[in-house]
Amino acid sequence: MSDLLSAKVMRSHQREFDCKLLESAELVTAKALGNLLKKGDNIVVGDNVLLEKIEQTGEFIIKELLERKSEVFRVLIRQSKKKVTAANIDYLIIICSSSRPKYVRGILERFLVRAYQWGIEPLVVFNKMDEYTGEDFSIEYEVERLSGLGVKSFEISALNKDYEPEYLELGLKDLKEMIQNKTSIFVGKSGVGKSETITTLSDGKANLLTKSVRKIGKGSHTTTWSELVDCEDFYLVDSPGIRSFSLDDIDPDDLIHYFPDVEKISLRCDFSNCTHLPDNKGCAFYQEYDPDTDEGLMVHSRLESYLMLYDELSSTPFWEKKKKYRS
Ligand SMILES: Nc1nc2c(ncn2[C@@H]2O[C@H](COP(=O)(O)OP(=O)(O)OP(=O)(O)O)[C@@H](O)[C@H]2O)c(=O)[nH]1
Ligand SMILES: [Mg+2]
Ligand SMILES: [Zn+2]
Incomplete structure (x- = not known):
């Protein structure tokens, strides 16, 4: 058997994966054997794998899926298992718009819950600062609130790279520095500027991968739902797989663990079953x-x-959902 090659999964299709060989940076298409896929979770973008090259055919086979340091997932209540959509992510970058669409704190809070659930550090980006007026919300208040949680915020304009932060210390340059040598996933409401920010951060490299993979890859690429954008010094994911803001796969009794600041205070309530009402x-x-x-x-x-x-998660009790899905 030939030596195994270390690679990173850049895109996933049904059973084929575009992988970047770590040593040569070459992009190849690899197949996963049935038994590897059945054993546990699917192989997803960001996964580190070991490939074998079949010398006779030049094909690559994924022989091993390496241990993950983090997973982006939802729980499939019906099957009591996790559906992973990305792996080995360092930062969850939550993009908010400072103009249109309007800033909605509730969406930010939901993504913070996911960050704590997944154990991935959140970074908050206020984009479209070139259009910020201060009429809809106060960015200073939001930033202070986030810094109280230990969450870093950045103020940028993806369309205007030269925009300098006015209200915060951290801007586009600082964000770029922060994500060096890391893998980050972008989330946020439609239209807040995720794709625009990725394009800006990648200095146009965002499109290079698509082109070269198209050349090497076989068949149609329309099934692609997630890809790792290779920016040489860092990786970015613009994932349509986690567009849903619903948290209904979370057991309401677990929710407090994903509000670590609230949980810490709640431990000091006189009664352990305190519902924290006035x-x-x-x-x-x-x-x-x-x-x-x-x-x-x-x-x-x-x-x-x-x-x-x-309240929202409790309105259909978790065990009811489980029962409903099971029958
Ligand atoms: N004025 C201004 N417009 C921006 C900025 N960033 C993005 N836009 C515009 O906002 C619109 C939406 O940006 P996208 O990057 O497509 O938004 P998205 O978050 O990827 O949206 P979905 O893919 O639908 O989830 C586009 O017309 C962008 O050009 C910015 O910093 N300032
Ligand atoms: Mg987009
Ligand atoms: Zn209480």
Whole structure:
């Protein structure tokens, strides 16, 4: 048997994968053997694999899927298993628009839940700053709120590379520096500028991969739903696979673990079954944080997001969903 080659999965089709050989940076198409696919999760973009080259035919076969350091996934409640859409992601880049479409804090909060669930560090990008007026929301308040969670925010204009941050310290250059040698996945509402930002960050390289893969790859590429954009010094994913903002695959009782700041305070409530409503006795949120102070306001606004999502997830009890899907 010939030596195995280390490679990274750049695009996935049904059973064929465009892989980049790590040593030569050459792009090749590789097949996965049936038993590898059946054993566990599918092979997804970002996966690190070992390939064997069949000398007679020149074909590449994926022999081994290497351990993942992170996974982007949803839970398939019916089958009680995870559906992974990307692997080995370092940053979840949540793009918000500062003009149109309007900034919606609720969407940001949902993606933060995913970041904590997946164990991937979130970075928040306020794009379209060239059109920011301050009428719809205060970016300074949002940034302060995020920094209270330990989340970094960047202020950019994907269309105008020379835009300098006015309200924040961090801009496009800082974002680019941050993602060097890392793999980042972009999420956000349609129209916020994910593709535009990827194009800007990649300095036009975003299109190179598509062209070269088309040349090498076989058959139609219309089934492609996710790809890793090779920017030489870093990788970016613009994934249509996670466009849904719904969190309904999360057990409401697990939700608090994905609000680490809320969870920390809730441990100080007098009763372990405290529901953190204003008339609850001994609730740490009302005893310790006055909403009339700056800090209190932020704590209560995070609590509000948590309670709203908890209600939403509880409206169809998790076990009901499970039963419904099972029958
Ligand atoms: N003024 C301004 N417009 C921008 C900026 N970034 C993106 N746009 C425009 O906003 C529109 C949407 O940008 P896209 O990059 O396609 O948005 P997207 O998030 O990829 O949207 P989907 O692919 O639908 O999810 C395009 O017309 C962009 O040119 C910006 O910084 N400033
Ligand atoms: Mg797009
Ligand atoms: Zn409480």
